[in-house]
Amino acid sequence: MEIINRTNLLIETKIQQAVSGFCTDGLIAEFKYCQSGTSLRTPATGTYYRRTKTRPQGRLIRVRLNKENRYPIKMNFKTSSYYRVKNSRGEEFIYQKMKPILLHNAEDLVLAIFLHEFSHYLDHIEGRNGRYKQTKADNFALSSLESLGVRIS
Numbered sequence: 001m002e003i004i005n006r007t008n009l010l011i012e013t014k015i016q017q018a019v020s021g022f023c024t025d026g027l028i029a030e031f032k033y034c035q036s037g038t039s040l041r042t043p044a045t046g047t048y049y050r051r052t053k054t055r056p057q058g059r060l061i062r063v064r065l066n067k068e069n070r071y072p073i074k075m076n077f078k079t080s081s082y083y084r085v086k087n088s089r090g091e092e093f094i095y096q097k098m099k100p101i102l103l104h105n106a107e108d109l110v111l112a113i114f115l116h117e118f119s120h121y122l123d124h125i126e127g128r129n130g131r132y133k134q135t136k137a138d139n140f141a142l143s144s145l146e147s148l149g150v151r152i153s
Contacts, residue, residue, distance in 0.1 A: 001026075007065060011107050018115060018144055026059045027121060031110060034064045043069045044122035046113035048120035061117045063110055072102040074110055077138040083114065096135070099142070102150040108150050115141035 003012050004044050015029060024042035031099035034042065049060040076098035103109045123129075145152055 001027045004028065006030070007106075007110075009065075009107050009110060011110055011153060014107060014111050015114060016031040016119050016147070018111060018148060019118060021084060022122065023120075023125065026057065026060065028055075028059065029061045029114065030062070031063050031065070031114075034066045036067075042066060043073050043075075045115050046117040048117040048124070050124055057120065061114060061121060063113045063117070064105060065110055069106065069109070070146055071106070071109075072104045074100050074102055075109075075112065076100050080135055080139065101142070109150075110144070111148075111150065112134040112141050112145060115144045 001019065003015060005012060009031070011031060034045070034074065042052060044063065044065045046061065046063045049062070050058040050077075052058065052060060079095040079097045079099050079101075082094055083097060084092050084094055101112075116137045119140035120133060122140075123133055123136075144151070
């Protein structure tokens with residue numbers, strides 16, 4: 001795995017530790033800041049690219065961090081639990097429960113986003129389609145954070 005870190009964060013060791021034991025051949029992980037003026041409603045974003053013009057084989061994870069974040073940051077992760085609600089007309093809606101976690105610094109936030117996207121990478125190299133995998137990716141990120149000893153309360 002090649003790590004391209006365009007931030008001032010010291011995350012390389014945490015990233016390597018998080019993915020040890022997994023196949024990372026040909027994977028590029030790029031970390032950079034969001035464009036200036038980005039809303040504080042977006043503390044960080046991540047994308048796993050299955051293919052791009054410059055990398056037809058894909059295997060690119062890009063994580064962007066907002067420089068203006070104030071920590072701790074609360075993020076919601078999807079769980080596998082669902083609940084039903086009826087509105088005033090008797091129509092039933094199904095919602096997915098969310099687990100709020102607090103991330104206390106930029107390194108942990110970047111690690112959480114990276115691990116979510118890394119789950120999509122694992123699905124790709126195992127030949128699974130990319131649809132409907134957000135809950136699985138969130139659960140992978142949460143369990144990985146806990147096993148790494150990251151404080152998420």
